[in-house]
Amino acid sequence: MERGMKRREFLGAAAGAAAGMILPETVMSVGIGERNIRLGYVGVGKRGTQLVECMFRHKGIVVPAVCDMDAKAADRASGLVEKAGGKRPETYTKGPKDYVRMFERDDLDAIVVAVPMPIQGPISGAAMRAGKHVLSEVAPAITLEQCWDLVRAVEESGKTYMLAENVCYFRDMMMLQNMLAQGVFGRLTYAECGYIHDMRHLGFNADGSPTAVAMMFITMIGNLYPTHAIGPVAQFMGIGRTDRFVSLTAATSVSEAVQHYAARRFGKDHPSAKIKPRCGDMTNAFIKTGKGLLIELRFDMASTRPHPNPVQCLLQGTKAAYQADGRRIYIEGRSKGYDWESLDVYQKEYEHPLWRQFAEQAKGTGYDGADYFMTRAFVETLRTGAASPINVYDAALWASIIPLSAASIQAGGKPQAFPDFAAGATAKKPS
Ligand SMILES: NC(=O)c1ccc[n+]([C@@H]2O[C@H](COP(=O)([O-])OP(=O)(O)OC[C@H]3O[C@@H](n4cnc5c(N)ncnc54)[C@H](O)[C@@H]3O)[C@@H](O)[C@H]2O)c1
Structure with missing residues (x-):
């Protein structure tokens, strides 16, 4: 259960968030607060790149590391981080398991996962087991075993998981x-x-x-x-x-x-x-x-x-x-x-x-601004320690x-x- 909260409380808090997309009053624990949120990325192809750019619409985001099997993609994403005024991230490009090395870093709070569907669940689970929160692209899993594994990874790690379902x-x-x-x-x-x-x-x-x-x-x-x-x-x-x-x-x-x-x-x-x-x-x-x-x-x-x-x-x-x-x-x-x-x-x-309140700030982000609100929800969840608005139980069920x-x-x-x-x-x- 996330941060030791009882399941019923957790689901109740999440219900408030989902019902109106407004952060619930129930705060589960102290979040990251106002300090910088340190993000790592796994998969910076078409979608991951959009999510790198969109995150910089929010204050206090830094990206120390980026992983992609394709070195060109990792390089392009690193360039975008620099362009946004950040320090050039370290890249991890040595094959399909190099994310494991990146997850060993102790300067990452959360991982944004945007890889092909069959490996989205396993990589998200590995990130949480390595002590990182996760924002995962869709679909989050493709088999029932992967769905259960994802649930287990959240419950065992106590980390926050949010599905990046931008249509919501x-x-x-x-x-x-x-x-x-x-x-x-x-x-x-x-x-x-x-x-x-x-x-x-x-x-x-x-x-x-x-x-x-x-x-x-x-x-x-x-x-x-x-x-x-x-x-x-x-x-x-x-x-x-x-x-x-x-x-x-x-x-x-x-x-x-x-x-x-x-x-x-x-x-x-x-x-x-x-x-x-x-x-x-x-x-x-x-x-x-x-x-x-x-x-x-x-x-x-x-x-x-x-x-x-x-x-x-x-x-x-x-x-x-x-x-x-x-x-x-x-x-x-x-x-x-x-x-x-x-x-x-x-x-x-x-x-x-x-x-x-935020339509102006959302302009120019993906899907007519929806990506701004989706990434904002993740950032706010991490800052406040509130329940994930699209939690692992939603993700597994869908x-x-x-x-x-x-x-x-x-x-x-x-x-x-x-x-x-x-x-x-x-x-x-x-x-
Ligand atoms: N929410 C949305 O609106 C939306 C839109 C498009 C795609 N998606 C989802 O995003 C995900 C990515 O889609 P895409 O269009 O960016 O695909 P893509 O092929 O452009 O990008 C995937 C990236 O992952 C990298 N990759 C693959 N295996 C890897 C591994 N083991 N380690 C590190 N990097 C690895 C690839 O090199 C590639 O750069 C898919 O699951 C897709 O369903 C969601």
Whole structure:
């Protein structure tokens, strides 16, 4: 348990943070305070680089060390630290385990992990076991074993873990969170969400050989990237606080899109045009909650389709409904007639307090400013010692959709029970 706090208190404190993204009153212990926060990075590719730049929007950040197997990437990130006025970090570039050497340093408070998905969990766990707090990119784990290991690493180390799920900090998502907290939706009954984002351009090298992204489609099955879609919806529904995920059932379509793309780009006789991905083009899952709420979760990173809004979201409450597509809302007794209105109509009234206060500072950071609020939440958590707003139990639960959806598909759609991560890894062994 983080810093010796009782689990119930911990979950309660985190609930306050997640409900309104406002730091909870319960302070678990003395945090880092106002001194410099010393960050190390593992993985400074596209996403890690964004997170290096964004962190310097906050006061008192120093980066003594950076690790990446790719020396050029580590060098580029070090240059960015210098450009921001910091001392050039020491780099760790001697292969896939060199982060172990970096974790031995005693001048790092926390590690930001932004490596490929299959190693995100193991590296985050190793960092906490070495005594560092962690901010981890998504998805945080890809198997149930990795999910449990992550929970165990937090409980055994007492370190703070936060999942860097930036969609939870999108302006509209935080405004909706605020509206839900103020009862605008009445009781939430149903949600649809999905990550539908054609990523095939990242699937192949220039010679047509598959990259790690295409290899995921080739070797895995199920919803391979659930957290962007499920994160905000789980928070809207109070999952892990006042409700829980009970079971999931999934189905997948035929796979045609990846090989179709490869044939178009590299010719129909190229070996990549003949691959047979295990992952279908569209994977849908239904999730039931303990209170009987229903979620339809979709996943498609392969089909031809423009993506102005890659994160789909539809919310149904007893008093209001919302659709991300078109940013439309209907509120009983307020919307004129029986028609949708733009969410903008309610912006002044329901803008999240943090966005009201910090929108200027967030300008220019990733995902229309969401990265500012996400990194700010991590920095504030470390400074105050408050509970993580997206803690390891959330991370494990959201990530477990990857293996559970695969298991359900392989069992012909049979419902799969969610593990009770919040009961604790030390109290309950994985089955
Ligand atoms: N939150 C978001 O909006 C968002 C956006 C993009 C990517 N991501 C996530 O961020 C992660 C990284 O994605 P990316 O697009 O930056 O990929 P990338 O390939 O550009 O970067 C990954 C980096 O990790 C390094 N690396 C790999 N194995 C390593 C090891 N053992 N030790 C040290 N360095 C290692 C690689 O050399 C590379 O520089 C992924 O998990 C992805 O899902 C999240």
